[in-house]
Amino acid sequence: MIITCEKCRTRYRIADSVLDKPELKVRCHKCGHRFIVQRAAPIDDAFLLQEELHPDYSRVIAVSNQKGGVAKTTTTLNLGAAFARMGKRVLLVDFDVQANLTILLGFRKAKSFYDVLAGGVKDIGGAVVKTKYANLSLLPSSSKMALLKKKYLSQHNFEYLLRDRLRTIQDKYDHVLIDTPPSIEFFTLNALVAANLVVVPSTCEYLSMHGVSQIHDVIDVLKKGINREVECKVLITMHHPQNTSEKVIFDKLRQTYRDNLFKTVIEADDRMQESHIVNEPISYYAETSRAAKQYMQLAEEIAG
Ligand SMILES: Nc1ncnc2c1ncn2[C@@H]1O[C@H](COP(=O)(O)OP(=O)(O)OP(=O)(O)O)[C@@H](O)[C@H]1O
Numbered sequence: 001m002i003i004t005c006e007k008c009r010t011r012y013r014i015a016d017s018v019l020d021k022p023e024l025k026v027r028c029h030k031c032g033h034r035f036i037v038q039r040a041a042p043i044d045d046a047f048l049l050q051e052e053l054h055p056d057y058s059r060v061i062a063v064s065n066q067k068g069g070v071a072k073t074t075t076t077l078n079l080g081a082a083f084a085r086m087g088k089r090v091l092l093v094d095f096d097v098q099a100n101l102t103i104l105l106g107f108r109k110a111k112s113f114y115d116v117l118a119g120g121v122k123d124i125g126g127a128v129v130k131t132k133y134a135n136l137s138l139l140p141s142s143s144k145m146a147l148l149k150k151k152y153l154s155q156h157n158f159e160y161l162l163r164d165r166l167r168t169i170q171d172k173y174d175h176v177l178i179d180t181p182p183s184i185e186f187f188t189l190n191a192l193v194a195a196n197l198v199v200v201p202s203t204c205e206y207l208s209m210h211g212v213s214q215i216h217d218v219i220d221v222l223k224k225g226i227n228r229e230v231e232c233k234v235l236i237t238m239h240h241p242q243n244t245s246e247k248v249i250f251d252k253l254r255q256t257y258r259d260n261l262f263k264t265v266i267e268a269d270d271r272m273q274e275s276h277i278v279n280e281p282i283s284y285y286a287e288t289s290r291a292a293k294q295y296m297q298l299a300e301e302i303a304g
Pocket residue numbers: 067068069070071072073074075096098100180181182237238239266267268269270272273276291
């Protein structure tokens with residue numbers, strides 16, 4: 001029998017030998033939370049679950065907004081780095097032909113998802129590279145990725161290409177984060193289908209707010225069939241708290257998305273540009289900067 005921890009959602013298999021007990025008091029091996037697995041009658045002894053299930057365990061997070069320049073790539077990199085610093089095993093997937101995430105991590109001419117599909121590498125794991133940061137790996141992008149759209153867009157079930165291949169390596173990671181391009185097409189759809197959480201970065205600007213509602217419309221359609229489990233949350237990025245017009249848009253986003261707006265807000269921070277120039281996540285470049293702390297806080301909000 002498979003059960004899920006009420007608190008951290010870790011999944012376990014209960015050994016057949018204890019299945020005949022009427023009610024199980026259990027303790028999550030991972031977060032320590034105690035809860036009852038219902039059976040007909042109660043029993044007293046706490047039973048520590050042993051076996052953790054891996055398939056489908058990793059959290060797949062797509063970072064998406066069809067508005068350009070709202071910090072999708074910056075968020076993928078820095079949220080991923082924050083998770084990695086928390087000791088989580090993280091895979092970043094650059095699913096944008098611009099390959100900005102790949103460039104920010106200092107890789108050039110690496111193998112990409114294109115090579116996985118074109119047969120240049122045997123499986124998706126063969127294209128994954130380790131970054132110089134502990135726990136942080138990358139599936140790079142390259143300009144060749146543009147050919148994928150042409151080749152596969154008209155094919156039946158093209159939107160499952162990434163999800164199906166990710167599933168073969170997902171047990172190696174706690175979190176998979178996918179960076180997407182500023183449009184809703186081949187790459188973004190593949191990412192949205194693979195994801196169980198979509199983070200939608202938005203600046204407090206009028207047109208950025210529209211991008212948020214467009215991506216929500218697409219996700220509403222996916223939730224009705226292709227990806228019923230997917231959650232979606234808006235993240236305010238590059239915020240200037242003192243700016244009056246930003247305050248107006250912020251309030252509007254808060255009213256519209258309520259619980260689906262992250263509590264954490266990422267403020268504009270000059271150190272971010274500097275960290276990009278030296279090809280480092282902000283938490284390594286300037287650990288005590290505002291942006292580094294806010295991305296760490298975001299990782300804790302998601303993990304918690
Ligand atoms: N918190 C921040 N403070 C200051 N500048 C930031 C911050 N976050 C991102 N930026 C800057 O904003 C610009 C756009 O960021 P980024 O490339 O991550 O956006 P994007 O949404 O991925 O863009 P695209 O749509 O082109 O893929 C970059 O120059 C980046 O350095």
